[in-house]
Amino acid sequence: MGSSSSSINNIPNAEQLVQETGFSAAHVLRLYERFQFLDKDGSGQLRPEDFGAVRELAMNPIGDRIISAFFSPGYSSLHMFETYRKLWTLPPLFGFWLISDLRTQTEPETDPSRSRPTAARGNSDVLRAMLGLQVTEEQLQSIAERAIQEADLDQDDAISFDEFRKSLEKVNIDHKMSIRFLS
Amino acid sequence: MVLLFLEVSVRPLGVACSQDTNHNNNHHQDQHSGNATHVKKAFPVLSLDYHHIKAPFEVSLWVLLASLMKLVPAARQLPVTSGGLTEHQPGKPGEDTALNCLGEKPSVSGFHLVPRLSGIVPESCLLITVGLLVGGLIKLAGEDVPPVLDSRLFFLCLLPPIILDAGYFLPIRPFMENLGTILMFAVVGTLWNAFFIGGLLYAVCQIQPANPSILHQLELLPCLLFGSIVSAVDPVAVLAVFEEIHINELLHILVFGESLLNDAVTVVLYHLFEEYSGVGTVTVMDGFLGIISFLVVACGGVLVGALYGILAAFTSRFTSHTRVIEPLFVFVYSYMAYLSAEMFHLSGIMALIACGAVMRPYVEANISHKSHTTIKYFLKMWSSVSETLIFIFLGVATVDGKHAWNWTFVTVTVVLCLVARVMGVVGLTFVINKFRIVKLTTKDQFIVAYGGLRGAIAFSLGFLLDERVFPLRGMFLTAIITVIFFTVFVQGMTIKPLVELLAVKKKQEAKRSINEEIHTQFLDHLLTGIEDICGHYGHHHWKDKLNRFNKKYVKKCLIAGERSKEPQLIAFYHKMEMKQAIELVESGGGIKLPSALPSTVSMQNIQPKKPPPPKPVERALPQLPKGREEEIRKILRSNLQRTRQRLRSYNRHTLVADPYEDGLGDLLIKKQKMIELEKKIKDMNNYLTVPAAASDSPTMRRARLASDPQAYNMKQQSDSVPTIQVDLASPQSPDSVNLMDEFRQAKQQQQEDDEQGLMMKPPSGPHKPGEAGEPREQKLMRCLSDPGPSADEEEDEPFLP
Numbered sequence: 001m002g003s004s005s006s007s008i009n010n011i012p013n014a015e016q017l018v019q020e021t022g023f024s025a026a027h028v029l030r031l032y033e034r035f036q037f038l039d040k041d042g043s044g045q046l047r048p049e050d051f052g053a054v055r056e057l058a059m060n061p062i063g064d065r066i067i068s069a070f071f072s073p074g075y076s077s078l079h080m081f082e083t084y085r086k087l088w089t090l091p092p093l094f095g096f097w098l099i100s101d102l103r104t105q106t107e108p109e110t111d112p113s114r115s116r117p118t119a120a121r122g123n124s125d126v127l128r129a130m131l132g133l134q135v136t137e138e139q140l141q142s143i144a145e146r147a148i149q150e151a152d153l154d155q156d157d158a159i160s161f162d163e164f165r166k167s168l169e170k171v172n173i174d175h176k177m178s179i180r181f182l183s
Numbered sequence: 184m185v186l187l188f189l190e191v192s193v194r195p196l197g198v199a200c201s202q203d204t205n206h207n208n209n210h211h212q213d214q215h216s217g218n219a220t221h222v223k224k225a226f227p228v229l230s231l232d233y234h235h236i237k238a239p240f241e242v243s244l245w246v247l248l249a250s251l252m253k254l255v256p257a258a259r260q261l262p263v264t265s266g267g268l269t270e271h272q273p274g275k276p277g278e279d280t281a282l283n284c285l286g287e288k289p290s291v292s293g294f295h296l297v298p299r300l301s302g303i304v305p306e307s308c309l310l311i312t313v314g315l316l317v318g319g320l321i322k323l324a325g326e327d328v329p330p331v332l333d334s335r336l337f338f339l340c341l342l343p344p345i346i347l348d349a350g351y352f353l354p355i356r357p358f359m360e361n362l363g364t365i366l367m368f369a370v371v372g373t374l375w376n377a378f379f380i381g382g383l384l385y386a387v388c389q390i391q392p393a394n395p396s397i398l399h400q401l402e403l404l405p406c407l408l409f410g411s412i413v414s415a416v417d418p419v420a421v422l423a424v425f426e427e428i429h430i431n432e433l434l435h436i437l438v439f440g441e442s443l444l445n446d447a448v449t450v451v452l453y454h455l456f457e458e459y460s461g462v463g464t465v466t467v468m469d470g471f472l473g474i475i476s477f478l479v480v481a482c483g484g485v486l487v488g489a490l491y492g493i494l495a496a497f498t499s500r501f502t503s504h505t506r507v508i509e510p511l512f513v514f515v516y517s518y519m520a521y522l523s524a525e526m527f528h529l530s531g532i533m534a535l536i537a538c539g540a541v542m543r544p545y546v547e548a549n550i551s552h553k554s555h556t557t558i559k560y561f562l563k564m565w566s567s568v569s570e571t572l573i574f575i576f577l578g579v580a581t582v583d584g585k586h587a588w589n590w591t592f593v594t595v596t597v598v599l600c601l602v603a604r605v606m607g608v609v610g611l612t613f614v615i616n617k618f619r620i621v622k623l624t625t626k627d628q629f630i631v632a633y634g635g636l637r638g639a640i641a642f643s644l645g646f647l648l649d650e651r652v653f654p655l656r657g658m659f660l661t662a663i664i665t666v667i668f669f670t671v672f673v674q675g676m677t678i679k680p681l682v683e684l685l686a687v688k689k690k691q692e693a694k695r696s697i698n699e700e701i702h703t704q705f706l707d708h709l710l711t712g713i714e715d716i717c718g719h720y721g722h723h724h725w726k727d728k729l730n731r732f733n734k735k736y737v738k739k740c741l742i743a744g745e746r747s748k749e750p751q752l753i754a755f756y757h758k759m760e761m762k763q764a765i766e767l768v769e770s771g772g773g774i775k776l777p778s779a780l781p782s783t784v785s786m787q788n789i790q791p792k793k794p795p796p797p798k799p800v801e802r803a804l805p806q807l808p809k810g811r812e813e814e815i816r817k818i819l820r821s822n823l824q825r826t827r828q829r830l831r832s833y834n835r836h837t838l839v840a841d842p843y844e845d846g847l848g849d850l851l852i853k854k855q856k857m858i859e860l861e862k863k864i865k866d867m868n869n870y871l872t873v874p875a876a877a878s879d880s881p882t883m884r885r886a887r888l889a890s891d892p893q894a895y896n897m898k899q900q901s902d903s904v905p906t907i908q909v910d911l912a913s914p915q916s917p918d919s920v921n922l923m924d925e926f927r928q929a930k931q932q933q934q935e936d937d938e939q940g941l942m943m944k945p946p947s948g949p950h951k952p953g954e955a956g957e958p959r960e961q962k963l964m965r966c967l968s969d970p971g972p973s974a975d976e977e978e979d980e981p982f983l984p
Contacts, residue, residue, distance in 0.1 A: 060708055060711060060712045060715070060727075139753060139756075142756070143701075143753075143756050146756065146759075146760075147701055
C-alpha cells in the first residue's frame with residue numbers, strides 16, 4: 001500500500017487540498033496512499049468498481065449508496081482531488097437523501113383507487129437494505145410512515161430541511177459524523 | 184415516627200422475652216428431670232416467643248422502616264401538591280415516580296417545611312439523618328446497636344441489587360462510546376487518588392514535630408491502604424445524588440461508569456496493601472504482581488459475568504412454557520455471577536454489570552412482556568430499598584461505632600480527598616481530550632470532579648479491617664465516615680444549585696423517536712463504509728464486525744424462535760407503537776388528541792390500501808381457495824405451539840361485549856375507538872384514514888394478547904382473500920377459528936345496522952379486507968408480546984448499539 005514516493009510533495013495539489021479540506025498533511029498523505037491502493041489500474045482515477053473491490057463495503061447495506069455518493073451523476077470516475085472533497089462534504093448529504101427517500105415512498109394518496117404498492121415501489125432501498133430481507137412491505141411502509149410523521153411538524157406531509165434538522169437535533173450529528181484517522 | 188417507637192419498644196420486649204424463654208426452658212427441664220414432680224400448669228393459651236422470630240422480624244422492621252421513609256415525605260406533600268402521588272417526574276414518566284419521590288418534588292406551598300426541605304436536601308442526606316436518629320434512639324434505649332453495616336451483610340445482600348439494577352439498565356451505547364474515558368478515570372484516576380492521599384497523609388503524619396501523637400505510629404502501607412479505601416467513588420452515592428439532578432447523559436455515564444469500574448482497582452489495591460501491611464514492605468515484584476492481579480481481577484470479573492449472562496440468555500430461550508419463573512432466572516444467575524466472582528476475589532461489581540449487560544438483549548427478546556415488567560419492578564424495588572437501607576445504616580453505624588477523633592487526620596483527609604479529585608480530573612481530562620472527538624469542557628470537568636462522592640463501600644471496606652493489624656482502625660473509620668458525610672451532605676446538597684448555576688446541560692427529556700433510531704443506524708453504516716473506504720480500522724469497523732458476528736451466530740443460539748432474525752429496528756418500532764398505544768389510552772378517551780394523531784395515522788396505514796369491495800355485508804362465509812386454506816392451517820399449526828397454555832376459553836357469549844381483565848386488550852380497543860371517533864370528526868377527505876377495527880372483536884384481540892406468540896413473517900396475501908382473519912391465539916383447532924370467524928361475520932352484519940355499536944365502522948371509509956388487517960393485528964400481537972414498554976428512556980435504546 002505504501003508507495004515509494006511517500007512524501008507530501010509528490011501529491012499533486014497537496015497544499016490546495018490541505019487548505020480546502022482542513023485535513024492535516026499527514027492525513028492527506030495517508031489518504032493518498034489509500035487512493036493509490038484502491039486505484040488498481042493505476043490510472044489516477046477511481047471508478048465505482050474500484051470502490052466495489054473493498055470487501056467490507058460490499059457487506060455494508062448502504063455500501064452502494066456510499067459509492068454512488070462519491071460520483072456525481074454523470075461522472076463515472078473520480079479524481080483524487082474530488083475524492084477528498086467528497087469525503088469532506090459527504091456526510092450531511094446522506095441524511096437528507098434518506099429522508100427524501102422515505103418521503104417519495106410514502107406520498108399521501110390523493111386517489112384512493114390507486115393501490116399502495118405502486119407508489120411504494122419507489123426507492124425505499126436504504127431502509128430495506130438496513131433492515132435486511134426479513135421485513136415485509138407493510139412493516140417497511142409503516143416504519144417509514146411513522147418516521148415521516150414524527151418529523152413532520154407542520155403536518156404538511158412533507159419534510160423540509162428544517163424539520164429534518166429538528167428531528168435529528170438529539171442525535172448530535174456533528175459529534176457522530178466524525179472519524180478519527182490517525183488514531 | 185411511630186415505627187421508631189415501635190422498634191424501640193420491641194427491643195426491651197426482646198430482652199424480656201429472652202428471659203421468658205429461659206423461663207420456659209427451665210420449666211421444661213424441670214419437667215424432664217423430675218417426672219414425679221410433674222407440676223400441672225394451665226395450658227398457655229397465649230404465649231410470647233420473640234426469640235423464635237427475632238432475626239427475620241428485625242430484618243423486616245428495618246425494611247419496613249426504609250420503605251416508610253420513602254412514603255412519608257410523599258404523604259406529607261399530598262395535601263399540598265395538586266397531583267398527589269401520581270405527579271410525573273420529568274424524564275421518568277409513569278411507574279417510577281413513586282420510587283423517587285423524595286427530593287424531586289418542587290415545593291408548591293410555603294407552609295410545609297418538609298416539601299421545601301426535600302427539594303433542597305437530597306434523599307440520601309435525609310436517610311442518613313434518619314439513621315442517626317434511629318441509632319441514637321436505640322442507644323438511648325440501652326440496647327446495643329445491631330452491627331447493621333456488617334460487611335458481609337453489606338456486600339452480599341445490600342449491594343448486589345443496586346449494582347444489578349444499574350447493570351441491567353445500563354445504557355450501553357453511551358457507555359461503550361465513552362469507555363476509554365471511563366476507564367481512564369476509573370483506573371488511573373483511582374490510582375492517582377489512592378497514592379496521592381495515602382502518600383501525603385503519611386507525610387503529614389510524620390511532620391508532627393513537637394508532640395509525638397499516635398499519628399506517628401502510622402506506617403506508609405496503612406496510609407496507602409487508607410488512601411485506597413477512601414479514594415473510590417461510590418456507585419450508590421453517585422446514583423442517589425445524580426438521579427435527582429437530571430444531568431446530561433454524557434456526564435452521568437462518565438461519573439457513574441467510573442464509580443462502577445473502579446471497583447476492580449479498589450479490590451486489588453485493598454488486598455495488596457492489606458496483605459502486605461502486616462509485613463511492612465512492598466517490593467517492586469509485589470507491585471508488578473499487583474498490576475497483573477488488577478488485570479486478572481478486572482477481566483476475570485467481566486468474563487465470569489459474561490459467562491453467566493450467556494447462560495441466563497440461553498436458559499431464557501427455553502422458558503416459553505413456564506413464564507412465571509423467568510424473572511427468577513435473571514436474578515439468580517446474576518447473583519451467582521456476583522458470588523462466583525467474589526469467591527475468587529475478582530471484582531464482583533464488574534461481574535454483575537457484565538452479566539446484566541450481556542444478558543439483557545437476549546433475555547428481553549425471549550421473555551414475555553409481563554416477565555419483563557416483573558424484572559424491571561423487582562430490580563427497582565430491591566435497589567431502592569437497598570439504597571435506603573444503606574444510607575440508614577450508615578447513620579446508625581455512625582452512632583454506634585468506636586470513634587477516635589483526631590482533628591489533624593480527619594481534616595487532612597477531607598481536604599486531600601477534594602484536592603486529589605480535582606487534580607486528578609483536570610489532569611486526566613487534559614490527556615483524554617487529545618483523544619476525544621467531543622471534548623470535555625471545564626464545566627464538565629467540574630461536575631465530574633464534584634460528583635466524586637464516597638459512600639458506604641468505603642465504610643464497609645474500612646469496617647473489614649482487622650483491628651490487630653491496624654490499631655488505628657477506629658481513627659480510620661472516623662475519617663472515612665467524615666469524608667462520606669462531607670461528600671454526601673455538602674457536595675450532594677450543593678450540586679443541584681451548582682448545576683443550575685453553571686447551566687450544565689440537562690438530560691433531554693423527549694422520547695426517542697424512530698427517526699433517531701433510523702438515523703443512528705444509518706450513520707453507523709455510513710461511517711463504517713467511509714472507514715472502509717479510507718482503509719481505516721476504527722471504532723466503527725470493529726463495532727460493525729461485532730454486530731455482524733452477533734447477528735449471525737450469537738442471536739441464533741440465544742434467542743428462541745423467529746425473533747432471532749428480527750431486525751433491531753423492527754423491534755424498536757414495535758416497542759414504540761406499543762408505548763404510544765398505551766399512552767394514548769392512559770391519556771384518556773379525549774376526542775381530540777393531537778399528539779396521538781401521528782401514531783394513530785401511522786398505525787392505520789400499515790395495511791395497503793385496497794379498493795372497497797362492492798358489498799362487504801353480503802359476504803357470508805369466506806370462500807377460500809383450497810391452497811389458501813392450507814396455507815392458513817399451516818400457519819396456525821406452526822404458531823399455535825408457541826402459545827401459552829393458559830388461555831381463556833371462549834363461547835359465543837363472551838365474544839360479544841365482555842369487560843376484559845386484560846388491560847392490554849382494553850387499551851387497544853380504546854385506541855381503536857378513539858381512532859374511529861377521530862375519523863368521524865375529521866374531514867372525510869382524509870384519505871389516510873382507515874378501516875375498522877370492526878372486523879376484530881375485542882375478545883379476539885384479547886385472546887391474542889393472552890398468548891405470547893413469537894414472531895412470524897406474514898406472507899403477502901392477495902386481494903382475493905376476503906375476511907379470514909388468522910387468530911393465532913386460540914389453542915383449539917382451526918375449527919374454532921372458523922367459528923369465531925363465522926361469528927364475526929354475523930357481528931359485522933349486526934354492526935352494519937347499528938351505527939352506534941361498540942365497534943364503529945367509519946361510514947364511508949374503505950372497508951378493510953381481512954388479510955390486510957392481519958398484518959396489523961399480528962403486528963399488534965407482536966407488539967404486545969414484545970418485552971414491552973418501558974418508562975425509562977434508557978431502556979428505549981436498542982439492545983445492541
